[in-house]
Amino acid sequence: MTAPEWSKGLEGVVATDTKISLVDGQNGRLIYRGYDAKELSLAYTFEEVCFLLWNGHLPDQNELAELSQQFRKGRELPEHTRKILKELPQDMSMMGVIRTCLSSLENTFFSWPPTIEQAVAATSTVPVIIASRMAYLAGKEPLKSDDSLDHVANYLYLIHEKQPSETQIKALTVYCILTMEHGMNASTFASRVIASTESDLISSVAGAIGAMKGPLHGGAPSEVTHMLNDIGSKERAEAWITAKLENKEKLMGFGHRVYKTTDPRSEALKEMTKQLAGENSWLDLAYHVEEIALRLLDYYKPGRRLYTNVEFYAAAILKAVELPSELFTPTFTASRMVGWTANIIEQSQDNRIFRPQSIYTGSVPENKEKPASRL
Ligand SMILES: CC(C)(COP(=O)(O)OP(=O)(O)OC[C@H]1O[C@@H](n2cnc3c(N)ncnc32)[C@H](O)[C@@H]1OP(=O)(O)O)[C@@H](O)C(=O)NCCC(=O)NCCS
Structure with missing residues (x-):
């Protein structure tokens, strides 16, 4: 038998077809359902782009109003999930907390096949889980969501316990839209593999979170x-970066x-940061480090x-x-819920269970000495 061709890490292997996103690495474009993600992020709300990824077209006013309603409904955690949140060990990672709390929702209505309604419910829950965990860790009761705020603004409100500024809302919205979805990455693939067994949406998402948790x-x-904290000031940037590159280390970012x-x-994101620059001098250091890093990387x-x-x-x-910074990956997870759930639904619509092969590199019985009888 001739061995099938293979590629470690499935690099270059096409695992499925999709209408959800295109990562165009040569031309530097990210496309969501036919639209440029960068343009969407600057001109549309988070909930509008969610609708696009889940449904394949941008919403009209009625569709958007209905989606916003559904998002608000999902903000209430059931009693048993709140109990779990309070009782999980203090040193459990936030990613572990999200994965566990989402799993506890499996009984509610997450049966096969996955639906957009399920996707909204699961997505709208994640910021509430994160913010409630933060509150319990600080020995406080979590705030109730503010239903006048959209998904992203409500997240900021729950975490900071005050109304976010318009610039903060816009900045996080741009971030969340741009990180919602990104082709066949490891966590999205994991979610599709689980969905392909006709398991429920929550199990598929829990698997994706497990993949996302990896460094x-x-x-x-x-x-x-x-890295930026370590560099500390503009004056130190050139020497710090030079030392790393001389040492053959990689520059993060x-x-x-x-x-x-x-x-x-x-x-x-850089365009967005310019609007925040007045509010945050830390960004000046980031611009400076980027400029020096690009010059030195080229050298x-x-x-x-x-x-x-x-x-x-x-x-x-x-x-x-x-x-x-401990909320960076959890926040990425909150936005990527949209891409995972869109992929899970797409997988269910034209499903074939994933069953790749492996090449066995162990020995076979003909080459092995017969085991001595145990009798
Ligand atoms: C993202 C990443 C893993 C992509 O790697 P890749 O496409 O496989 O590229 P390689 O690791 O093969 O690197 C190719 C060359 O560029 C160098 N290189 C790549 N990224 C570098 C970085 N961030 N800093 C310094 N050198 C870098 C490698 O050392 C290698 O040099 P060599 O040809 O002399 O051996 C890599 O660029 C990286 O580790 N970046 C830093 C971590 C990061 O920002 N991750 C987030 C990604 S979204």
Whole structure:
């Protein structure tokens, strides 16, 4: 028998077809359902883009009003989930908390096949889980959601316990829209594999969260914050970056496996940070570090096409809207719920269970000594 061809990590392997998003690495474009994600992020609300990803078209006013209603309905956690939230060990990671609390909702109505209604319910719950956990950790009762606020604004309100500014809402909205969905990445693939067994939407999302929790997938923005904190001031940037590159270390927030030109998400986020610059001097350091890093990367790694990636300005935005770095990956998770659930629904609509093969590299009985009889 000839061995099938294979590719470690399934690199370059097409696992499915999709109408949800296109990551165009050569041209630096991210497309959601036919629209440029960067343009969507600057001109549309979070809930409008959710509707687009789930339904395939932008909503009219009635459709949007109905979706907003559904989002608000999902903000109430059931009693048993609140109990779990209070009782989970203090040192459990926020990603573990989200995964556990979402799993506790399985009984409500998450049966096969997955629906948009289920997707909205699961998505709208995540910020409430995060904010409630933060409140319990601080020994307080969580605030009740403010139904006059949309999904993103309500998240900021629950975390900061005060009304967010318009610029903060816009900045986090741009971030959330740009990170909602990104092709066949590890967590999205995990969610589709689970959905392909006709398991429920919550189990598929729980698996995706498990994949996102790994540092190779969801952890880079907090690394960028550590880097900028370590650099500390503009004067130290050149020497700090030079030392890293001389030492053959990687600079966090630069380079990308797919984008071999500027990551379109980092461009949009950078544009957004400019509106926040007056409110946050920390951004001045980020601009300066980016400029020096690009110059030095070009010098130390000529021809490698290393540009700023989404994580660099994601860190800047999340810090500028005053989210602590331990909430960076959970916030990314809250927005990626939309892409996962859209993929789970799409998988269910033309399903075939994933069943790839592996190449066995162990021995076979003919080459092995017969085991001695145990009798
Ligand atoms: C994202 C990443 C894993 C993509 O890697 P990749 O496409 O497989 O590229 P490679 O790791 O093969 O790197 C190609 C070359 O560029 C260099 N390079 C890539 N990213 C670099 C970075 N951020 N800083 C310094 N050098 C870098 C590599 O050292 C390698 O150099 P070499 O040819 O001399 O060996 C990589 O760029 C990286 O680790 N970036 C930093 C972490 C980060 O920001 N992650 C978030 C991604 S959204």
